[in-house]
Amino acid sequence: MSRMAAKDRREELIAAAFRVMIREGVTKATTRAIVNEAKMPLGVFHYCFNSREELLQEVITRFTDSWTERVRKMSGTEGDLGSRVTKSLSAFWESVELSPGEHQVSYELTHYALRQAGFEELARRQYQHYLEAHQELLTEAAESTGIEWAVPIPVLARYLNSVLDGVTLTWLVDRNSEHSREILRLTGEQLLSLARERH
Amino acid sequence: MSRMAAKDRREELIAAAFRVMIREGVTKATTRAIVNEAKMPLGVFHYCFNSREELLQEVITRFTDSWTERVRKMSGTEGDLGSRVTKSLSAFWESVELSPGEHQVSYELTHYALRQAGFEELARRQYQHYLEAHQELLTEAAESTGIEWAVPIPVLARYLNSVLDGVTLTWLVDRNSEHSREILRLTGEQLLSLARERH
DNA sequence: ATCCAGCTTGGTCAACCGTCCAAGACGCTG
DNA sequence: CAGCGTCTTGGACGGTTGACCAAGCTGGAT
Numbered sequence: 150m151s152r153m154a155a156k157d158r159r160e161e162l163i164a165a166a167f168r169v170m171i172r173e174g175v176t177k178a179t180t181r182a183i184v185n186e187a188k189m190p191l192g193v194f195h196y197c198f199n200s201r202e203e204l205l206q207e208v209i210t211r212f213t214d215s216w217t218e219r220v221r222k223m224s225g226t227e228g229d230l231g232s233r234v235t236k237s238l239s240a241f242w243e244s245v246e247l248s249p250g251e252h253q254v255s256y257e258l259t260h261y262a263l264r265q266a267g268f269e270e271l272a273r274r275q276y277q278h279y280l281e282a283h284q285e286l287l288t289e290a291a292e293s294t295g296i297e298w299a300v301p302i303p304v305l306a307r308y309l310n311s312v313l314d315g316v317t318l319t320w321l322v323d324r325n326s327e328h329s330r331e332i333l334r335l336t337g338e339q340l341l342s343l344a345r346e347r348h
Numbered sequence: 349m350s351r352m353a354a355k356d357r358r359e360e361l362i363a364a365a366f367r368v369m370i371r372e373g374v375t376k377a378t379t380r381a382i383v384n385e386a387k388m389p390l391g392v393f394h395y396c397f398n399s400r401e402e403l404l405q406e407v408i409t410r411f412t413d414s415w416t417e418r419v420r421k422m423s424g425t426e427g428d429l430g431s432r433v434t435k436s437l438s439a440f441w442e443s444v445e446l447s448p449g450e451h452q453v454s455y456e457l458t459h460y461a462l463r464q465a466g467f468e469e470l471a472r473r474q475y476q477h478y479l480e481a482h483q484e485l486l487t488e489a490a491e492s493t494g495i496e497w498a499v500p501i502p503v504l505a506r507y508l509n510s511v512l513d514g515v516t517l518t519w520l521v522d523r524n525s526e527h528s529r530e531i532l533r534l535t536g537e538q539l540l541s542l543a544r545e546r547h
Numbered sequence: 548a549t550c551c552a553g554c555t556t557g558g559t560c561a562a563c564c565g566t567c568c569a570a571g572a573c574g575c576t577g
Numbered sequence: 578c579a580g581c582g583t584c585t586t587g588g589a590c591g592g593t594t595g596a597c598c599a600a601g602c603t604g605g606a607t
Contacts, residue, residue: 152554152603174463176375180595192556195596257459259521263452264373276521304530308511311518311531315510318517322458322475331503332510339538351573351584379565391586394566548607555602564593572585577578 159197161187163207170208171250175257206271209258213275216255219244220282230294234340237286238333245317246326252317276310283309296344305343312336349388358396360386362406369407370449374456405470408457412474415454418443419481429493433539436485437532444516445525451516475509482508495543504542511535 165187169178180194180201187193198204223240225233245252262272283306291297298305312332320329364386368377379393379400386392397403422439424432444451461471482505490496497504511531519528 155554158554174459176463179593181593190556192558192598193554196554201595253459253462256455256517259517260373260452260456260459263520264375272521276518280518300534301530304527304534307515307518307524307527308531308534311514312507312511313514314517315512315514316506318455318458318513319475319479319506319510321462322471325506328503328506331500332507335499335503335507339541342538342541349585354584357584378563380563389586391568391588392584395584400565550607551605553603553605556600558598560595560597562594562596565591567590568588570586573583575582576580 155197158189158193159207162189162194162197162204163211166204166208167212167254170254170257175205175254175261202265202268205258205261205265206268209262209268209271209275212255212258213278217278217282220279221285224286224289226293230290230296230344231337231341233290233294234337235334237290238337241313242330242333245320249321253321256318256321279310280306283307291344295347297347299343299345305340309336309340349392354396357388357392358406361388361393361396361403362410365403365407366411366453369453369456374404374453374460401464401467404457404460404464405467408461408467408470408474411454411457412477416477416481419478420484423485423488425492429489429495429543430536430540432489432493433536434533436489437536440512441529441532444519448520452520455517455520478509479505482506490543494546496546498542498544504539508535508539 162183166178166183169182169186173182181191183204184191184194194201194204198207220241223237225236227233228236259272259275262268262275280303284302287298287302287305287309300308316329316332320326361382365377365382368381368385372381380390382403383390383393393400393403419440422436424435426432427435458471458474461467461474479502483501486497486501486504486508499507515528515531519525
């Protein structure tokens, strides 16, 4: 194998682990499966990482960061509240149908973290960031369209996050795209009914 | 060990497996952990089950059946639509806070089934039954209070199921009971806004 | 040219896993 | 009591896993 800095190898291993997880699930992402995917000898693994858990931790944090960033970019910048909400929800759903594996892995990682001693905080941080991203989305939408929400933003953000989580999970199981889209449309309407003129 | 029919041992093993899963997670429910929990020698396992998968399959189907039955019993039988909805949602949430482990295991089993070859159908059946249970709940509530839903029942049932799934999952991570209850209250209101006089 | 920190590699280890089996013990039936 | 289906048990097998290590290699600094 050509010589490579440990830092660079870490990156490639993380990317390889991510691919394996999407293809075969988190539990199947063993040290051997990962180095095999990265086309590296087994010994590399524990030269770059102290443990498999350390890699998993890295995967989780990167996953969280990349997804929150993507949520932030879903914010539309023009049009009235209705079209902005619709556009955001459509963008979300597009990402789900485009890469279902990523979302499936996301759930698996959450449940893995909830069970793994010392990882609970990572799961909490994950959802904390999701909720904050949705809060920003709602806040910005309200401010730039001159309305205010009839419900506290943190609660509304959690409502939004929950619906998206639930509809995604259900879709991952039965792949009913038609009904899923209907729910997002319905959710959009419900959201609009909670907006009122700023007093 | 005192003599016992294989059928009876199967039941005890299933129950033991269930306890182990709640305590330590689905992946930790190994054949040895299960027989140890049931205080039986290891050899018993493959005398009662052809494989670990066969046990898992049994656990999943029983879990599904027991939960759908519980959902059906959440249907209130008196009062107007508003109080019935509130009561059902409260009953649901009570069950979540009372036994979080069961719900956590439910998610883990779903994701396990989605990855296990030949188990996809089991996961589909699980959510199919949940959706049907919610449909019955909504239908019965509408009929006995003289209203009709402004949205097709299957879609509304999926909406309800998604919200409950999402809020439960989020709560399992951050345990924010206050906000979770707020969401259920909000969901109840949204539901009521979708009910109209039968024409 | 020498040196040395950093990188590479294959093999090895103990632990754990699902599965299987031989040999025996039990208890009902004829 | 003899026979036989059913249950019981401890041990064993092959495979996989995370982790570790000794030995060698590489390439830039001195």
